[in-house]
Amino acid sequence: MAKHCMLDIMTACTAKCRYCLHQFNNLTKPQAMSMKDFEAIKSTFTREHWDYVYMYLSGEPLLHPQYWSMLAEMSRAGITTNTASKLCFEISDAHMDYALCQLKAPAHFDITIDAHNQDTQNHISTGIDTEEVYENLKQLASWLGSKVAVTVTTVVNRFNAPHLKEIQARVKSCGVASWTSKPMGYYMGYMMTPEDEAMIVDLAPNRSARFDVIDGHVRPRMKSCSRFIKPVIGVDGKVTVCCHDMLFRQAHWDLLQTNSLDAIVQSKAYRKAIALGKKMKLDICKGCN
Numbered sequence: 001m002a003k004h005c006m007l008d009i010m011t012a013c014t015a016k017c018r019y020c021l022h023q024f025n026n027l028t029k030p031q032a033m034s035m036k037d038f039e040a041i042k043s044t045f046t047r048e049h050w051d052y053v054y055m056y057l058s059g060e061p062l063l064h065p066q067y068w069s070m071l072a073e074m075s076r077a078g079i080t081t082n083t084a085s086k087l088c089f090e091i092s093d094a095h096m097d098y099a100l101c102q103l104k105a106p107a108h109f110d111i112t113i114d115a116h117n118q119d120t121q122n123h124i125s126t127g128i129d130t131e132e133v134y135e136n137l138k139q140l141a142s143w144l145g146s147k148v149a150v151t152v153t154t155v156v157n158r159f160n161a162p163h164l165k166e167i168q169a170r171v172k173s174c175g176v177a178s179w180t181s182k183p184m185g186y187y188m189g190y191m192m193t194p195e196d197e198a199m200i201v202d203l204a205p206n207r208s209a210r211f212d213v214i215d216g217h218v219r220p221r222m223k224s225c226s227r228f229i230k231p232v233i234g235v236d237g238k239v240t241v242c243c244h245d246m247l248f249r250q251a252h253w254d255l256l257q258t259n260s261l262d263a264i265v266q267s268k269a270y271r272k273a274i275a276l277g278k279k280m281k282l283d284i285c286k287g288c289n
Helices: 037-049 067-076 095-100 118-124 130-144 161-173 194-203 259-265 268-279
Strands: 005-008 052-054 080-085 107-112 148-156 178-183 210-214 217-221 239-241
Touching: 037 259, 067 080, 067 095, 095 130, 107 130, 118 130, 118 161, 130 148, 130 161, 148 161, 161 178
Parallel strands: 005 052, 052 080, 080 107, 107 148, 148 178
Antiparallel strands: 210 217
């Protein structure tokens, strides 16, 4: 069975999406993982057979000045990678050719495009030029060619719901065939309103979660968090039990000192941290094994 984990290489992001769990990163000093730390962590992956790594979490990974070198290093080590991006900035092909020539393992890009035009974008996010995103997508798709799998995901809300077919058509015109839409609740929707909740229930009654109102916001009550129960390695090498605990760091371990992700996830303290979530009856912890 593949061993999955998440690697946070960059905390900076030029977008301020209303549903993002990590909005605070737009307000704090950006951090980028050093190549020295990256090499140490990658050697752990290779030695302990962590063979599927999500190279994103709290920021925009493509903003890391050495992202393409990191991708090449991962691939050379036989590690499958998945990178998520908003493409809301001018991208560069510097070092990209080198990286693509080095690909030995599958690499995936998941690009998020949530708006059909600037009008719908203004309701969803700030600091993003929709037309620039489509242009960047077209450029990225032409650069990557058939060597990297590119998927575009649209997070559905009441503003873009009427435009999904148009978004899909725009994505296809950029040279990307793989497109999918997901209810806002899929991304936990910390900023959802009752109108968003009603829209989600109408659009996807079989997939939508139930909701709680917490601190004046509608938040989905997830039945299972299997999508999230991967160990998360922060930009500083600290490990938490999942991407939600990365926000609070109620429990964390230093991978750069331990030099073994296996030792961390198999430790009593790590299992205790997961059990604590279950004991507190947190809905996000019920599906954790």
